[in-house]
Amino acid sequence: MGYLFDPANWEWVFAGRNFMFLVERFLNNIVLALITMALSLVLGLVIALLRISKNKVTSTVTGIWIDIWRNLPVLLILLYFGLALPQEVKEFWVDIAPGWLPPQIRDSGQVVASIIALTVYNSAVIAEIFRAGIQSLERGQGEAAAALGLPYWKAMRIVILPQGLRRMVPATVSQLITLTKDTSLVSILAIQELVAAGSIVNNTSGSPFVGVGVPAPILQVYIVVGAMFVVFNLALSLLSRRLEVRERKRAGDVETVTGLEDQISIKTV
Amino acid sequence: MDRVIPIITNNLDEYASGLLVTLQLVAISFVVAMVVGTLVASLRIAPATPLNWIGAFYVETFRNVPLLVLAIIFSAGLSRAGLSLGKMSAASAALGLYTAAYIAEAIRSGVSAVSKGQVEASLSLGFTYGQTMRQVILPQAFRTVIPPIGNLIIAMIKNSAIVAGSLIALDDILKIARVVNSRTFATNEAFFWAGVGYLLLTIPATIIVRRLEKRLAIKR
Numbered sequence: 016m017g018y019l020f021d022p023a024n025w026e027w028v029f030a031g032r033n034f035m036f037l038v039e040r041f042l043n044n045i046v047l048a049l050i051t052m053a054l055s056l057v058l059g060l061v062i063a064l065l066r067i068s069k070n071k072v073t074s075t076v077t078g079i080w081i082d083i084w085r086n087l088p089v090l091l092i093l094l095y096f097g098l099a100l101p102q103e104v105k106e107f108w109v110d111i112a113p114g115w116l117p118p119q120i121r122d123s124g125q126v127v128a129s130i131i132a133l134t135v136y137n138s139a140v141i142a143e144i145f146r147a148g149i150q151s152l153e154r155g156q157g158e159a160a161a162a163l164g165l166p167y168w169k170a171m172r173i174v175i176l177p178q179g180l181r182r183m184v185p186a187t188v189s190q191l192i193t194l195t196k197d198t199s200l201v202s203i204l205a206i207q208e209l210v211a212a213g214s215i216v217n218n219t220s221g222s223p224f225v226g227v228g229v230p231a232p233i234l235q236v237y238i239v240v241g242a243m244f245v246v247f248n249l250a251l252s253l254l255s256r257r258l259e260v261r262e263r264k265r266a267g268d269v270e271t272v273t274g275l276e277d278q279i280s281i282k283t284v
Numbered sequence: 285m286d287r288v289i290p291i292i293t294n295n296l297d298e299y300a301s302g303l304l305v306t307l308q309l310v311a312i313s314f315v316v317a318m319v320v321g322t323l324v325a326s327l328r329i330a331p332a333t334p335l336n337w338i339g340a341f342y343v344e345t346f347r348n349v350p351l352l353v354l355a356i357i358f359s360a361g362l363s364r365a366g367l368s369l370g371k372m373s374a375a376s377a378a379l380g381l382y383t384a385a386y387i388a389e390a391i392r393s394g395v396s397a398v399s400k401g402q403v404e405a406s407l408s409l410g411f412t413y414g415q416t417m418r419q420v421i422l423p424q425a426f427r428t429v430i431p432p433i434g435n436l437i438i439a440m441i442k443n444s445a446i447v448a449g450s451l452i453a454l455d456d457i458l459k460i461a462r463v464v465n466s467r468t469f470a471t472n473e474a475f476f477w478a479g480v481g482y483l484l485l486t487i488p489a490t491i492i493v494r495r496l497e498k499r500l501a502i503k504r
Contacts, residue, residue, distance in 0.1 A: 018365045086438070086486035087479055088445035091458050095475040098465065192348065199350035200446065210352060234361035241349040241357065248348035 031227035040212035044198040051133040059141030084139035096132040097204040119207035129201040148183035151270040186272040188255035213240040291473040302457035316380025321387025346385035354378040355450035375447040394429035434493035
């Protein structure tokens with residue numbers, strides 16, 4: 016306990032650019048999470064529509080696809096794509112990466128592997144969230160749309176999806192929290208982000224030549240790193256709770272899709 | 285892909301031992317998670333505000349921190365502070381304490397799903413508080429809590445790869461895939477079989493949880 020709270024072990028936080036360095040690298044995690052989330056939402060919607068297709072073969076094959084990816088560890092998928100993705104694809108990313116991305120994200124070929132891996136996994140989870148959102152609607156909605164003469168896709172677009180999407184907001188935000196935590200894993204592919212930055216601070220801060228001459232003990236460094244994730248994710252979950260309350264005020268007691276560590280359930284709020 | 289079969293037949297022992305390490309890690313962590321999770325849940329529903337705060341602090345911290353960071357803290361971090369845990373204890377402490385936050389939330393929502401009227405009704409029927417808990421509240425809470433806990437076990441199987449793959453470096457099934465890959469350069473095949481190993485655990489577990497969910501559902 017003495018070691019943990021000893022002020023000498025915390026001095027590094029305020030020394031030089033240590034803290035700013037961590038914050039800058041955390042931005043890479045957030046950028047990766049947002050890119051992956053955007054891709055997963057698009058891909059997840061497509062997968063969900065295939066999953067609820069009336070064609071038995073399509074829906075079964077899609078169901079197997081979803082269950083396989085959802086039930087594998089993210090780390091396995093990440094390592095696999097990191098090792099198996101052809102070099103050309105990685106170089107292609109370095110060539111085409113847009114200039115507004117942080118430099119560590121732009122210049123690493125492994126980033127494309129990690130985006131693919133995280134998207135394959137998360138789109139499967141998001142697809143299940145979409146499906147739960149759509150299926151939480153009363154059957155009457157689809158039947159009424161059909162009785163009014165709306166074709167399947169039109170009913171989907173203007174009746175089912177707008178209502179289903181609203182109900183899946185809380186689950187999507189919890190998935191974004193899980194995803195933000197999962198971006199810490201890309202450090203294993205040598206991508207520069209917060210967890211890797213923690214190790215840099217721990218290794219260099221004590222040196223008067225490359226660091227600031229104030230040692231940064233690993234325990235304290237990773238407590239700060241963890242706290243940064245906690246603050247960001249807490250802000251996200253507060254936002255999600257706000258949205259849920261607003262939705263309840265607007266629509267009364269409806270069913271909402273909630274997520275918990277990649278698992279989805281339909282709850283009456 | 286023509287090496288699919290030889291990769292597993294030549295390395296079957298290693299893959300089996302890796303799967304065993306994964307299972308062992310999940311089993312020990314589950315015990316930690318259940319004990320700590322129950323404790324934290326009782327803090328959260330205790331009739332004393334400071335206790336609720338401690339419980340809430342625990343849940344929000346451990347639920348929002350990446351498991352990889354916890355694994356680093358419980359291995360290299362603590363050993364620097366002079367508290368060296370063994371590999372398996374560091375790994376199961378990280379995974380167990382992380383999952384405990386989710387277990388606590390599952391238990392809490394299970395207990396609060398039983399309506400207050402039921403407590404009042406059974407008390408007014410002359411049941412003691414202990415009898416009310418044992419015979420009315422807990423059996424119902426138990427039913428709602430089982431499926432989420434099942435889902436958390438599945439999440440633990442997947443998350444075990446993270447703690448084992450961190451600085452702790454346990455020889456779990458994913459590590460075996462990396463070793464086989466670096467020895468044979470058969471990346472697709474090596475990871476395919478590790479994936480099969482995980483799916484052998486997670487898919488049956490998913491099916492069981494889905495069944496339980498249907499059977500235990502309480503119509504309200």
